[in-house]
Amino acid sequence: MARMKAAQISKAGGDFEIVEREIPQPGPRQVRIKVEACGICHSDVLVKEGAWPGLQYPRVPGHEVAGRVDAVGSAVTAWKPGQRVGVGWHGSHDFECEACRRGDFGVCANGGITGVTRDGGYAEYMLAETEAVAAMPEELPSDEAAPLLCAGITVFNALRNAGARAGDLVAVLGIGGLGHLGVQYAQRMGFETAAIGRGADKQGLAKKLGAHHYLDATAGNPSEQLKKMGGAQVILATAPDSKAMAALMDGVKPGGKLMVIGASADPLQINGVDLLLWRKAVQGWPSGTAMDSEDTLRFSALSGVRPMIEKFPLSKVSEGYQQMLSGKARFRAVLTMAA
Numbered sequence: 001m002a003r004m005k006a007a008q009i010s011k012a013g014g015d016f017e018i019v020e021r022e023i024p025q026p027g028p029r030q031v032r033i034k035v036e037a038c039g040i041c042h043s044d045v046l047v048k049e050g051a052w053p054g055l056q057y058p059r060v061p062g063h064e065v066a067g068r069v070d071a072v073g074s075a076v077t078a079w080k081p082g083q084r085v086g087v088g089w090h091g092s093h094d095f096e097c098e099a100c101r102r103g104d105f106g107v108c109a110n111g112g113i114t115g116v117t118r119d120g121g122y123a124e125y126m127l128a129e130t131e132a133v134a135a136m137p138e139e140l141p142s143d144e145a146a147p148l149l150c151a152g153i154t155v156f157n158a159l160r161n162a163g164a165r166a167g168d169l170v171a172v173l174g175i176g177g178l179g180h181l182g183v184q185y186a187q188r189m190g191f192e193t194a195a196i197g198r199g200a201d202k203q204g205l206a207k208k209l210g211a212h213h214y215l216d217a218t219a220g221n222p223s224e225q226l227k228k229m230g231g232a233q234v235i236l237a238t239a240p241d242s243k244a245m246a247a248l249m250d251g252v253k254p255g256g257k258l259m260v261i262g263a264s265a266d267p268l269q270i271n272g273v274d275l276l277l278w279r280k281a282v283q284g285w286p287s288g289t290a291m292d293s294e295d296t297l298r299f300s301a302l303s304g305v306r307p308m309i310e311k312f313p314l315s316k317v318s319e320g321y322q323q324m325l326s327g328k329a330r331f332r333a334v335l336t337m338a339a
């Protein structure tokens, strides 16, 4: 049997282990992918530290996978060996729960998660269910495409479903792993784009990414500034900071929305009277399905949205993970596999 290298975690809180495993054989409805790059996402902490209920070890993390189809199962007709593809967080759905029967696969009650409930892309090869595979345009390099399969799709999908129309003022809170993509998508989607960051030093970057306005939260009150500009139709909250999010509600336009994609477990304290008087809404958005990934990749290729990345070979997975964890990565850490 041919063998491959993979980075696995074998117990909660354990270190990454580079191991040799047999290259897995695809089941009837599975696709085997030769991984070229896999992003390191903050959600990988769930696997590393065992925070996902019922998690089984050993587990190969990784849900920002870019590569090529290597082999397909007997029942797969949509994919061919050699095709460029990506796989994200959404790892499978059961086609049978109420959401699936209504065609809303993204909120399947029994959905699988790539690199969490099944092995992911911190490996030279991985298996994906056929419904979890997204086609990837030729012009996107794998290392830049990888973060678009989680960070990218989450931002893109949240923004396109938030109810803003071309020309509306959209603000992006935070200019990090998600936010630096959010600013690019918002501007490319035709919104008047305001980036909210901390410190004057972020202004140049925000403008370079496409922001029309930069609001420095350390020098002024972004909520008041947005209000003066007429209010934001949508505020995309990417920074995992419930206080900063709540403080922006006043900057949301009547009928507008605070869209939460920065994962913070802290309660979001919002004044209900403000919501009801001004018909404001708060909503969250969890990435999306393979088709949403495909839309994200195509739009990114078309409009020139690219993540800023730091690359690490698979053998340096611990360093890459530490860099992600430290918050110092500018802005997404990506594992690359040897050709």
Ligand SMILES: [Zn+2]
Pocket: 041, 042, 043, 044, 063, 089, 150, 151
């Ligand atoms: Zn992720």
Ligand SMILES: [Zn+2]
Pocket: 093, 094, 095, 096, 097, 098, 099, 100, 101, 107, 108, 109, 110, 111
């Ligand atoms: Zn389902």
